[in-house]
Amino acid sequence: MKIKGSLNGWKVAVVLGLITLLLLLKNSLLVDGIAIIVGGLVYLAISYFLKDKQRLVEQKKSLDTINQQLTTLKNNQDQQLKTITDQQDQVTSKLENQHFSYDFPNNENLSVQTYEINDSGKQNLFVVRKVFEADKLRYRLVYSKDAHILQYWQYLTPDTYTQADFEKTPPKYEYHSNYEGTLDLNNLPSIETVNTQLQSKDWYYQQLKNKVRHQLAVIEKMNPQTSSWFLRKDTDGQWFKDHQASSSLLVAEKTSRRYFDLHPDNDLAPNNLPGLAKVEKLYSNLNVQLKHLADLKTTYFKNLKVNLPAEINNLTEHDLTALSNRFAAESAKSMVDQKLRENGKNKFIAEDVVVLLPDGKANEGTQIDNLVISDKGIFPIETEERTINSKSYNASNGYQEISKQIIEHKNAIEYTLKQSQDPVIQKLLQKPIAQYLVHSLVVFVGKSSQDFELKNTKPYLEHGAHALRLSDLQEVVSEGGDSLVAVDLTREEVKALGNELIKNSKNRTAEGRAGNLVFWNGETNENVINHTLDTVKDLTKQLEIMNDCLDHLIELQEEIDNLKVQQDAINEIKQVDTGFTHARRYYENQQKTHDYSFVDSII
């Protein structure tokens, strides 16, 4: 029985059920009862007629019977097929994994062969034969069951082989290689040319290697000390003192000027360190070579043993400016000193005199640029080198800083004298004139030869100091300035003051300062410095030669590698040609004799 799909049985039943329920509610009980009874009877009657279970059960039974019959048939077939397949496996296992000796005479040391029967399932039965040289596969031959050669593979390496497929007409020849180069196979040079080139490059390579060895020996013999040519701290880790830094700078600059034969005309100008600039350049050149060598070592020559630093320290811009200023100051002091010594009779004259500070450590004090002691008194001089380009100069420039120095120096001198055990000085200090002993001077030195007038010098007088030009210095020190209180010291007193302030100065030191540099470990011997510079020059040259050799070695190695690739390619191509010739010859032979005795022509 079929109900139309679109009616959708259960939906119709639900709608009718609802209508019936509504009508049942509206009607009398009697009518409802009759309707329910009649409806129930109708339902039972129709259900009885429609139900056809028996037919369904019978159909199921019949289906099961036929199904069982089919399964039995299939099982029978499978069992029989399996028996045959097992027999086939037995046949193939007799060949597989079994090695047969390769008895045909050959000059390739071919000694073993194996056979496999292969069934692709579509009646394409074929035999695979593999021939080995020791344990390396050399030939793979595929035959049909009628002993027709189908495929011929000749291996050069496990990944490189020639393959001929005779199933196709005409036969298809292919070459498989793992070579990944950018070689133009059509324009390969002859093997003889490549061999000759390789030979000569190899020879050159050996020569270069010998040269590198020689250079290494030369460098080792030089035993270069190239860690750093200047130091920032002494062996105790302390900053260098001013006088150490100044004297080392003067020695370094003057020695290097002589070494490079330089004659600058102005020691106060900004470019007043041509000698050190040259030395710096010398070390920079060495640095370039050291860095190049270190790079080569890390990248290409890891086993190269050279006892050299990777890089040496360079002077910074800040260092150079500070050194230039220091040198200018030192030169200015020398000029002052020289000027003073023009009339230095009966005077004590000195540079960089250290006097004790009232609140400082024992034997440590402040440094006075120039000091003169004469019968006119004590003259501590603050030397100021300035760039002066006009006819007048304002002396109050930098007044704050200078006045601080003046006061400090004056106090320090007075304190040092008070500490003196000399009876002459002790007696002098008790005289009223003692308070007028110290006459501070500030000398302005122009960095250029420009003549100038000093202006605004009055503020210095507040501290009992005089600001003056270098040309006026002699007059002030010898005659005493107009505004100075006249002091007339005895020769004995001058001598006592000289001894206390200047001679004893050697036993005192100024404080160390950051930025003070000492060159070549404070070496003062010119010959030693010259020898060091010679060594640096020579080492740079020798390193340059060695680096050139190493660079060349790298280039040469690349060329040799490239030639070897060409050589391999040429040899490979030769073998490919041989492989195809073999394949063709074998095919022709097999065409004649379809025989599993395999009368060989694969060699």
Add this chain to the structure above:
Amino acid sequence: MNKVQKAVQDFSELQKQKEELIKQTQPEIDKVSKKVANEKKYYDQLLKAQERGIYLPIIISMVIMIIILLFLKNII
């Protein structure tokens, strides 16, 4: 005849046997398979009809009940 030739021949022989066996048994299997397919189809139809047949008695009995409720009310 060498070992390889013998193996190939034996293998081919067995392959032929396989083909022969399939040739003999396959028609019967195919025939029964076809019969199974037909029986199955009929069985499925019966099952479907059985399932759908549930609604028809309900619907008819309800229609009759509605008719009784609508028209016999006035007579009784």
